[in-house]
Amino acid sequence: MEHNNIINHPQFVKEGKQVSFKPETLKKVQDLMKRYPEGRQKSALLPVLHIAQEELGGYLSVDVMDYVASLLGLQPIEVYEVATFYSMFYLDKMGKYVIEVCQTGPCALSGGEQILAHLQEMLEIMPGETTSDGIFTLKTVECLGSCGTAPVLQVNTDFHEKLTPGKVDKLLEDLREYAKHDKSDDSTWVEKFC
Amino acid sequence: MGGKVLLANVDIPGIRGFDTYRAHGGYIAVEKALREMTATEVSLEVHKSGLRGRGGAGFPTGLKWSFLDRKSDKPRYLVCNADESEPGTFKDRYLMHHLPHLLLEGLIISSYALGVETCYIYIRGEFKYLVGVLEKAIKEAYQHGFLGERILGTGFSLKIYVHPGAGAYICGEETALLESLEGKRGNPRIKPPFPAFKGLYGCPTVVNNVETLAAVGPIINMGGEAYAKIGRGRSTGTKLISACGHINNPGVYEIEMGLPVEDFIYAPRYCGGIANDKLLKAVIPGGSSVPILPADLILNTAQGEQRLMTFESLAEGDFESGTMLGSGGFIVLDEDACIVRNTLNLTRFYRHESCGQCSPCREGTGWMEKVLHRIEHGEGKMSDIDLLVRVAKNIEGNTICPLGDAAAWPVASAIRHFRREFVYHVKFPEVVKNIDHGAIQSDTELLIPDSGTGIKYW
Numbered sequence: 001m002e003h004n005n006i007i008n009h010p011q012f013v014k015e016g017k018q019v020s021f022k023p024e025t026l027k028k029v030q031d032l033m034k035r036y037p038e039g040r041q042k043s044a045l046l047p048v049l050h051i052a053q054e055e056l057g058g059y060l061s062v063d064v065m066d067y068v069a070s071l072l073g074l075q076p077i078e079v080y081e082v083a084t085f086y087s088m089f090y091l092d093k094m095g096k097y098v099i100e101v102c103q104t105g106p107c108a109l110s111g112g113e114q115i116l117a118h119l120q121e122m123l124e125i126m127p128g129e130t131t132s133d134g135i136f137t138l139k140t141v142e143c144l145g146s147c148g149t150a151p152v153l154q155v156n157t158d159f160h161e162k163l164t165p166g167k168v169d170k171l172l173e174d175l176r177e178y179a180k181h182d183k184s185d186d187s188t189w190v191e192k193f194c
Numbered sequence: 195m196g197g198k199v200l201l202a203n204v205d206i207p208g209i210r211g212f213d214t215y216r217a218h219g220g221y222i223a224v225e226k227a228l229r230e231m232t233a234t235e236v237s238l239e240v241h242k243s244g245l246r247g248r249g250g251a252g253f254p255t256g257l258k259w260s261f262l263d264r265k266s267d268k269p270r271y272l273v274c275n276a277d278e279s280e281p282g283t284f285k286d287r288y289l290m291h292h293l294p295h296l297l298l299e300g301l302i303i304s305s306y307a308l309g310v311e312t313c314y315i316y317i318r319g320e321f322k323y324l325v326g327v328l329e330k331a332i333k334e335a336y337q338h339g340f341l342g343e344r345i346l347g348t349g350f351s352l353k354i355y356v357h358p359g360a361g362a363y364i365c366g367e368e369t370a371l372l373e374s375l376e377g378k379r380g381n382p383r384i385k386p387p388f389p390a391f392k393g394l395y396g397c398p399t400v401v402n403n404v405e406t407l408a409a410v411g412p413i414i415n416m417g418g419e420a421y422a423k424i425g426r427g428r429s430t431g432t433k434l435i436s437a438c439g440h441i442n443n444p445g446v447y448e449i450e451m452g453l454p455v456e457d458f459i460y461a462p463r464y465c466g467g468i469a470n471d472k473l474l475k476a477v478i479p480g481g482s483s484v485p486i487l488p489a490d491l492i493l494n495t496a497q498g499e500q501r502l503m504t505f506e507s508l509a510e511g512d513f514e515s516g517t518m519l520g521s522g523g524f525i526v527l528d529e530d531a532c533i534v535r536n537t538l539n540l541t542r543f544y545r546h547e548s549c550g551q552c553s554p555c556r557e558g559t560g561w562m563e564k565v566l567h568r569i570e571h572g573e574g575k576m577s578d579i580d581l582l583v584r585v586a587k588n589i590e591g592n593t594i595c596p597l598g599d600a601a602a603w604p605v606a607s608a609i610r611h612f613r614r615e616f617v618y619h620v621k622f623p624e625v626v627k628n629i630d631h632g633a634i635q636s637d638t639e640l641l642i643p644d645s646g647t648g649i650k651y652w
């Protein structure tokens with residue numbers, strides 16, 4: 001049986017695209033795998049999936065997951081089951097900037113719901129949707145561990161804290177400007193690992 | 195010393211870098227431990243300090259270390275739990291952001307004491323920027339000979355690696371964390387066997403919280419007995435409290451255990467009182483999982499004694515009238531906060547974060563959310579309130595890991611202490627539907643004119 005049929009879900013369709021890391025990224029990935037004892041390279045799965053998501057299209061397509069499986073010597077299902085468990089891994093195509101608004105307890109007490117409503121209004125999309133220009137995806141997330149500076153959101157894991165509607169407007173304006181120059185707002189996962 | 199142990203040097207510019215940290219007494223504890231003490235002596239100091247786990251459970255660290263299977267010929271591991279995701283808690287993030295070397299010192303000394311040669315810092319994926327901070331600090335420590343082969347010319351070698359998670363609250367539970375570190379879904383393991391015998395890769399493993407490990411360096415510097423003199427009773431030392439919600443000064447504070455809760459809330463050097471001159475309604479003092487207490491019970495126990503910031507005092511009265519110190523995520527709610535809405539919010543969180551292994555938690559959290567949702571939106575029935583209590587009771591204690599308890603306690607305690615607010619939501623659906631939340635303002639508005647259906651709890 002072809003493994004594109006293992007999971008009966010529209011997201012799990014194999015397109016058969018060739019994907020691979022840049023040579024310098026591949027080197028970093030191989031270094032990461034050495035951090036774990038011999039025979040335990042599966043441990044590198046989460047960090048490698050972060051890198052793959054970032055470098056190979058912004059989400060984990062079946063092709064990307066299969067590629068990661070082959071790098072780590074895993075069965076594809078071992079990657080799928082992990083990718084579907086963790087909320088930071090995306091299985092759908094995302095906008096260039098993923099805006100994740102915290103909606104848990106302390107943020108909700110401090111105006112997080114108004115921030116989300118404001119974003120919905122400004123972007124004219126609901127949580128889970130992407131703007132038609134492909135620049136923004138809006139998401140709600142659970143506690144980001146920034147309760148003392150609530151309300152808070154992350155743009156591709158970059159924190160933006162003590163938000164007001166005015167600050168959100170400025171942020172969107174900045175990001176639209178960045179998008180024109182194809183700029184990311186944060187350093188990549190690969191750069192984080194020394 | 196002003197009660198500060200961990201954060202004594204936090205305001206020094208550049209303390210995040212190795213040179214500044216070293217110039218202010220950094221790594222002296224490592225030198226002392228490795229050069230002058232045996233591994234057993236280090237463990238003994240930690241034992242004497244009375245240090246208790248700072249992640250939420252408050253289990254004595256020395257005792258946890260003593261369980262480690264030292265007879266096994268397998269490698270041993272130390273795993274630092276930096277998966278801080280308990281709502282209301284942001285102390286570990288603060289600590290790692292400002293004092294990464296303090297954590298590394300603790301890791302080096304603890305690894306020496308435990309006979310560990312490889313150590314992993316499991317940090318939540320959302321703290322990606324901290325991965326860079328920690329990696330840089332680790333690199334500096336290698337460069338200065340505090341990590342790597344034969345540290346300080348002794349026979350002790352250590353490697354430390356940072357490992358990011360990917361967004362799952364459950365991975366803060368130590369066995370789920372180990373599963374995740376092995377590259378799997380974060381499903382907690384059945385215990386026993388405990389990680390001390392079968393942990394990472396089936397090897398003896400100790401998992402400690404960031405703040406717990408950060409305290410090890412200062413304990414070695416000052417001596418376990420001196421550390422135990424700080425604090426009160428069995429709650430020794432200092433605790434980082436992350437305060438948030440409706441207060442004037444949200445932030446991370448290091449307090450000496452035993453500080454009265456009232457001082458913590460109202461003193462200008464701590465929370466600075468309730469924001470906008472409102473009144474205090476309730477506090478969730480140890481992260482969202484611990485029982486919520488109304489103002490009178492958080493300031494004083496049911497016996498009328500002043501409530502203190504210690505494991506024991508906050509738990510005074512058990513679940514009838516007490517709560518827990520937990521992780522120190524101190525969430526303050528003012529008089530305008532709607533308890534039903536807050537409880538619904540937290541229940542949604544637990545439903546979302548349940549790993550799905552155990553039916554009581556997987557199904558129960560969803561049921562509680564649905565019932566709370568209809569009460570909050572003016573569609574509840576009076577029987578729903580006791581239904582919630584029943585569901586919560588059936589989750590509690592019936593799951594592999596404590597997430598089930600963590601989901602049940604906020605609901606059970608909110609109804610126990612604020613039942614009339616739930617009753618109000620059911621009795622006045624039109625009011626609830628039409629108000630902009632936060633508008634149930636004063637206590638008098640909550641007085642219900644006709645108690646009606648035999649509800650006798652208020």
